[in-house]
Amino acid sequence: MRTSVFSGAADCPRARAACESTYVRALHRACVILGGASQLAGHIGAREEDLRRWMQGGQEPPEWAFLVAVEIILLNLEATGRSS
Secondary structure, eight states: OOOOSSGGGGGSOOOOGGGOOHHHHHHHHHHHHHTSHHHHHHHHTOOHHHHHHHHTTSSOOOHHHHHHHHHHHHHHHHHTTOOO
16 A cells, blocks of 8 residues: 555555556545545445445446545535635
8 A cells, every 4th residue: 555645545545556547546535535435435325345446446436436536626625725
């Protein structure tokens, strides 16, 4: 697992670089923002096992999960004043 400066990163699985898609990166970022895989799974209404498989590149996540992750990222950017 890669290290990160984000506090929730320890419980946010990462895919190998070769398997890391935009979908996977978005899920990982949302996971870090919310503080862990169980929090993200609860927020998006997915089973944690499925979420972890998506985040590790074992299966392509459904579009709806990706869109929820993007919304989390955008709301976080807006809340931290980093959006334009």
